[in-house]
Amino acid sequence: MQPFTTFTGQAIPFGAENIDTDVIIPARFLKTISRTGLGRHAFTVIRANPDNVFDSHAGAPILIAGDNFGCGSSREHAPWALADMGIKVVIAPSFADIFSGNAFKNAMVLVVLPQDAIDRLMDLAMEGQPITIDLENQIVTTPYQDRFAFPMDPFRKHCLMNGLDEIGLTIAMDADIALHEARLVAQRPWIAGAATAGAAG
Known part of the structure; x- marks a missing residue:
């Protein structure tokens, strides 16, 4: 694992609620134990729409999602697919417990913020503005001096910051x-x- 301290990047303004793991990576693509190549199948149904935010913001390493992200089945392929897309951080009001554990084991940083902060970050992401995640101080910042504090389990924080x-x-x-x-x-x-x-x- 690579240590994670502070990271800045553009974000995908997704924001949809109750996105389950079958939406993240449909079951028909799970016939592999390799983590490589899953990203091209991530959010297949949504990406069928040519105006989808995943393709218009391709390469952005931060995903802004809605409440209860990662619900549904416990497939570890979900964080694998996100990571293969280049996603390093997901920001949402809440995450499903099993997805949260799987994401942590795959060195993905999950940031929990209230909906008003999510709405603000969505607006900035649509403008193409970068977002900074400071894990040490547990703060999300923007070029417009927004500062959003977020909670983080101390053990997970220690592991993520030290690449363990x-x-x-x-x-x-x-x-x-x-x-x-x-x-x-x-x-x-x-x-x-x-x-x-x-x-x-």
């Missing part, structure tokens, strides 16, 4: 794990003997 996934968290505890194993061998040498015998067999 589950493997990275385990590796970071390497010294503590080694100390525990050494103490365990000293306190219960028969366990070490059994492990050695099992390895030898």
Whole structure:
């Protein structure tokens, strides 16, 4: 995972509410375990309209969505598809819990803001104005001096800012794990003997 501290980019002014994971990436495109290439199938139904915001704002790394984004089935392909589109941040009034967990595990930053802030950011995104997400200070800012504070779980914030996934968290505890194993061998040498015998067999 790449550490995330402060990020500035243009945004896709989507704003629709109750967008489920089947809208994000339809089930017929889930016959793969690869994360690559899913972006071209993201929001297929919506992108069938030639005037859709995803194609008119192609390449924008921030998505502004509506309430309850990511509801529906628990497919991890949803954040995979968003990431393959180049989306790094999604801003919405709320997110479905399972989608939120999947997005976090894939290093996607989810920002929760009230609807009035969403409306303001939608207007600026339509104008092509950039938006800045400052994760350290938990603030979204704009070129017009807007400042919107957002909540963030401390553990998730720590992981995102330090680029730590589950493997990275385990590796970071390497010294503590080694100390525990050494103490365990000293306190219960028969366990070490059994492990050695099992390895030898």
